[in-house]
Amino acid sequence: MSADDESAGFDPDLIRANITAVKSRIAAACEASGRDPQSVRLLLATKTQPPGPVRVAIEAGETLVAENRVQEVRPKYEALEDLEYERHFIGNLQSNKINALIPYVSCIQTLDRISLANKLQKKLEAEGRQMDVLLQANTSAEDSKSGVVPGDLASFAAKVAELDALRVRGLMTIGLFTDDLELARPSLARLRELRDQVRELNLDGIRMDELSMGMSGDLEVAVEEGSTMVRVGSAIFGARKA
Numbered sequence: 001m002s003a004d005d006e007s008a009g010f011d012p013d014l015i016r017a018n019i020t021a022v023k024s025r026i027a028a029a030c031e032a033s034g035r036d037p038q039s040v041r042l043l044l045a046t047k048t049q050p051p052g053p054v055r056v057a058i059e060a061g062e063t064l065v066a067e068n069r070v071q072e073v074r075p076k077y078e079a080l081e082d083l084e085y086e087r088h089f090i091g092n093l094q095s096n097k098i099n100a101l102i103p104y105v106s107c108i109q110t111l112d113r114i115s116l117a118n119k120l121q122k123k124l125e126a127e128g129r130q131m132d133v134l135l136q137a138n139t140s141a142e143d144s145k146s147g148v149v150p151g152d153l154a155s156f157a158a159k160v161a162e163l164d165a166l167r168v169r170g171l172m173t174i175g176l177f178t179d180d181l182e183l184a185r186p187s188l189a190r191l192r193e194l195r196d197q198v199r200e201l202n203l204d205g206i207r208m209d210e211l212s213m214g215m216s217g218d219l220e221v222a223v224e225e226g227s228t229m230v231r232v233g234s235a236i237f238g239a240r241k242a
Ligand SMILES: *Cc1c(COP(=O)(O)O)cnc(C)c1O
Pocket: 045, 047, 068, 090, 091, 174, 214, 215, 216, 217, 231, 232, 233, 234, 235
């Protein structure tokens, strides 16, 4: 460990060991449910982490990183500009922050209202660009969470499908927060059911390949229920800073 890393308060070896441990958990869950481990990607949820630990993870071979807060996106992008990796956004997005976000990310996973979709469409269209998006569903019935309520998801998908700058790739949810994983399971299974329901609509211009679900505490259940992307923060980087 260099003096710099120590003063920044993180241990690169621990981060690398944590990544290995998380990957073993993903692999074990895939094995238990008869899935190919290659079918689940690990996304690093790096909110509140400074660039240093994120750099360690990318240099260890990770390629997918996501932020929650628009104000953290550009500084980390700039600090890690020499590295190749994919950047997603997984936080609540206010329309007035679109301009500060979209130059730096290739996918917004938290699209949950048509007003936001329309604004993104307009901005991207003006720039002659497209952007991948996931539709966020609120599958846990917790009022505090963002996301489209399940009953409205199919019609929301149909509306977003008409916006040609937005490439819908799948769905995202945050599972029920609980220590009892069996209580979280239905909120994760629900996302897969919603995906199947939207697939049956055969909407032009959208794909339903991705299910972004599972975090440090519930990734095994999420993988068993069909996750293609687990979003892991604290199990790799430790507790969040303020
Ligand atoms: C913070 C966060 C995660 C990661 O949570 P951990 O429990 O730290 O793994 C995943 N998804 C979203 C949307 C988050 O905000």
